[in-house]
Amino acid sequence: MMDFEGEVRTKSAQETAALGKELAIQLKTQNAELNDQKRGQVGATTICLYGELGSGKTTFAQGFAKGLGITSRLLSPTFIIVRRYQVSNTSDFLYHLDLYRVGGEKDLYDIGIAEILADTGSYVLIEWAEKLTKNLPEKRIDIWFTVRENGKHHIKIRQTKI
Ligand SMILES: Nc1ncnc2c1ncn2[C@@H]1O[C@H](COP(=O)(O)OP(=O)(O)OP(=O)(O)O)[C@@H](O)[C@H]1O
Numbered sequence: 001m002m003d004f005e006g007e008v009r010t011k012s013a014q015e016t017a018a019l020g021k022e023l024a025i026q027l028k029t030q031n032a033e034l035n036d037q038k039r040g041q042v043g044a045t046t047i048c049l050y051g052e053l054g055s056g057k058t059t060f061a062q063g064f065a066k067g068l069g070i071t072s073r074l075l076s077p078t079f080i081i082v083r084r085y086q087v088s089n090t091s092d093f094l095y096h097l098d099l100y101r102v103g104g105e106k107d108l109y110d111i112g113i114a115e116i117l118a119d120t121g122s123y124v125l126i127e128w129a130e131k132l133t134k135n136l137p138e139k140r141i142d143i144w145f146t147v148r149e150n151g152k153h154h155i156k157i158r159q160t161k162i
């Protein structure tokens, strides 16, 4: 599997969305190449998004959805916590979560976090993923969004090695 690593500055929301789209296209290609046996072992493809309010997590997620061919508008899930979209021409889903308002284990259980993360073939994008604490899957892609004092947006991507 190829690695997603590195840090970039995006000069606009469009650039951030384009990066999300690119990652989705790469992951979708990889997913299509996995045979059923491997798919049985991997669970969902999980991408954890970290960063302060307004740093670009939802913007990235919107581009990601486009990369999967999802044409419906991706809304911020803030009040609903999780939204599910069908990936075009597949039986897979994109789950978009925003855990900002999640208090603890009970809330995570109520949204069915274990079932979502176990949904092999599907994609899970999690804003405020640090709220998962011990529920964080070992195999995941972590993405940090930062806005520097000069207002410049930076995105750092790392894939866990397991
Ligand atoms: N380079 C950039 N990348 C991403 N967003 C940018 C950039 N430059 C400006 N913006 C603006 O910053 C805002 C990012 O908002 P977004 O909803 O994506 O943040 P968020 O991290 O999801 O916040 P929240 O934690 O509240 O959900 C948008 O208004 C976007 O237009």
Ligand SMILES: [Mg+2]
Pocket: 057, 058, 059, 076, 098, 127
């Ligand atoms: Mg958001």
